[in-house]
Amino acid sequence: MAATATATRTELENVVSTIDEAKAKVDPELTCSMQVEYPSEELARIVMVTLSVDAELQPDKVARTMEVRGGRLSISFRATDARFLRASFSSFMDMLVLATRTIEEFGPSSIHAASA
Amino acid sequence: MIALGFEGSANKIGIGIVKLDGSILANPRHTYITPPGHGFLPRETALHHQEHVLPLVHAALKEANITPDQIDCICYTKGPGMGGPLQVASIVVRILSQLWKKPIVAVNHCVAHIEMGRVVCGAEDPVVLYVSGGNTQVIAYSEGRYRIFGETIDIAVGNCLDRFARVLKISNDPSPGYNIEQLAKNGKEYVELPYVVKGMDVSFSGIESFIEETANRKLAANECTPADLCFSLQETVFAMLVEITERAMAHCDKKDVLIVGGVGCNIRLQQMMQIMCEERGGRLYATDDRYCVDNGAMIAYTGLLAFAHGHATPMEDTTTTQRYRTDDVLAVWRGVEHAPVGKDDAVNGVSGKCGVADLLHTSDTAIASN
Numbered sequence: 001m002a003a004t005a006t007a008t009r010t011e012l013e014n015v016v017s018t019i020d021e022a023k024a025k026v027d028p029e030l031t032c033s034m035q036v037e038y039p040s041e042e043l044a045r046i047v048m049v050t051l052s053v054d055a056e057l058q059p060d061k062v063a064r065t066m067e068v069r070g071g072r073l074s075i076s077f078r079a080t081d082a083r084f085l086r087a088s089f090s091s092f093m094d095m096l097v098l099a100t101r102t103i104e105e106f107g108p109s110s111i112h113a114a115s116a
Numbered sequence: 117m118i119a120l121g122f123e124g125s126a127n128k129i130g131i132g133i134v135k136l137d138g139s140i141l142a143n144p145r146h147t148y149i150t151p152p153g154h155g156f157l158p159r160e161t162a163l164h165h166q167e168h169v170l171p172l173v174h175a176a177l178k179e180a181n182i183t184p185d186q187i188d189c190i191c192y193t194k195g196p197g198m199g200g201p202l203q204v205a206s207i208v209v210r211i212l213s214q215l216w217k218k219p220i221v222a223v224n225h226c227v228a229h230i231e232m233g234r235v236v237c238g239a240e241d242p243v244v245l246y247v248s249g250g251n252t253q254v255i256a257y258s259e260g261r262y263r264i265f266g267e268t269i270d271i272a273v274g275n276c277l278d279r280f281a282r283v284l285k286i287s288n289d290p291s292p293g294y295n296i297e298q299l300a301k302n303g304k305e306y307v308e309l310p311y312v313v314k315g316m317d318v319s320f321s322g323i324e325s326f327i328e329e330t331a332n333r334k335l336a337a338n339e340c341t342p343a344d345l346c347f348s349l350q351e352t353v354f355a356m357l358v359e360i361t362e363r364a365m366a367h368c369d370k371k372d373v374l375i376v377g378g379v380g381c382n383i384r385l386q387q388m389m390q391i392m393c394e395e396r397g398g399r400l401y402a403t404d405d406r407y408c409v410d411n412g413a414m415i416a417y418t419g420l421l422a423f424a425h426g427h428a429t430p431m432e433d434t435t436t437t438q439r440y441r442t443d444d445v446l447a448v449w450r451g452v453e454h455a456p457v458g459k460d461d462a463v464n465g466v467s468g469k470c471g472v473a474d475l476l477h478t479s480d481t482a483i484a485s486n
Contacts, residue, residue, distance in 0.1 A: 050210040053434055054203065091200075095207050098166050102211040105170050106184075 030085050033076035044073045047099045062088040117188045121416025122205035125197025125225050127156040129165040131176040132413030138235035141180035143413040144172050152285045162200035184216045191419025194222035195440035202436035219428040221419035226442040232414035233376040237401035243370045245361050248377035249274035254364045261443045265364040266316030274379045276320035283328050284342050296346045303347020318356045354385045358392050371398035380408040421449040
């Protein structure tokens with residue numbers, strides 16, 4: 001069974017998110033991954049560096065990895081329990097949205113908008 | 117030098133822009149106000165901050181009439197405070213730091229209150245009473261740090277007032293404490309309440325439980341009015357605060373008092389403290405809600421003091437923490453007044469070598485080992 005989370009916020013329309021619970025019955029390991037496209041690799045890296053500073057609160061229960069290729073930021077979670085995965089993913093999404101909105105408002109493309 | 121500061125440790129999100137001389141170019145903030153009978157919870161407060169932080173940055177830059185390239189450093193509250201709300205400001209700061217190529221300075225919220233009070237009032241070296249919804253401490257500067265001479269052993273005085281406001285369903289707009297203060301002006305009968313001073317420390321949770329029980333019973337029996345209860349609660353808890361502040365003044369031989377923190381704008385508390393200061397031949401320094409209540413300028417100013425002394429926080433250390441003791445911070449900008457402290461001292465944030473240390477609560481571990 002694969003669930004697809006749809007981002008309601010317009011700024012995250014480019015988020016592709018899939019939660020793979022197929023192995024939940026036989027294997028306690030749950031995974032969840034997504035990609036976000038940014039206008040440049042530099043901006044994708046800025047977001048990755050920002051979100052990397054805060055470690056997962058329960059590293060023994062939830063593991064998070066991030067990587068940047070071009071303007072694409074890929075994030076994946078691994079957890080032993082759906083409850084922990086949901087909590088981590090949810091609070092991470094809040095911060096990802098905030099970081100992305102900050103770039104949209106104060107990043108390179110916003111300069112013209114601000115002075116216009 | 118100009119600093120941009122972010123404060124979001126409790127129910128206010130504030131952005132300040134200040135110069136090193138203490139002049140404030142902008143200091144907008146937005147408060148999360150809950151309905152009567154309700155307090156603010158971490159998740160809802162964090163969502164409030166997420167919604168308001170970016171518009172406030174725009175507003176601050178516009179009001180100060182500066183562009184990002186004129187900023188020297190970006191400061192944020194590292195702690196103490198609520199985890200979720202604290203994280204919001206830190207995320208925005210990390211992004212802006214990289215976009216604008218500006219260094220970050222992490223700031224202790226309690227120290228920021230003290231420095232803001234000192235620069236606004238011009239108080240040189242006072243005993244500081246820091247009273248808010250989350251903190252209650254009597255502080256004095258000694259040998260490189262702001263030392264805690266006395267504090268609450270359970271809830272903060274502001275939390276005691278806030279919770280009582282919820283019992284009476286008093287409005288949280290602009291703040292529960294302000295509305296209790298207004299109501300207390302009409303109080304006539306003093307209702308006897310527990311008075312809990314333990315050495316240099318105070319306790320409020322028992323008083324809060326007691327008045328909660330008393331309120332429901334006496335109000336139902338028409339034995340007193342809500343105004344009487346507000347009046348009695350204020351008189352009791354403020355008298356306790358004045359007592360431990362006076363004892364701290366005697367311990368460290370200081371004449372002046374500075375009141376900071378949200379409860380610090382209470383005029384009745386200021387009056388009572390003023391009487392005590394006059395009797396001791398000292399002065400009371402206090403400010404109004406613009407600087408007492410959490411704001412971005414206090415974070416910007418304190419971060420700028422550290423930055424001007426060569427301090428900045430590397431990106432990987434720009435985390436937040438719910439617990440962050442006032443005396444963990446080496447106040448480098450005040451260092452010239454005393455001999456430098458030992459290197460180990462600075463690294464570990466634990467003191468105990470100085471003579472007066474036995475009187476002080478230098479850290480959580482120090483208390484535990486006593």
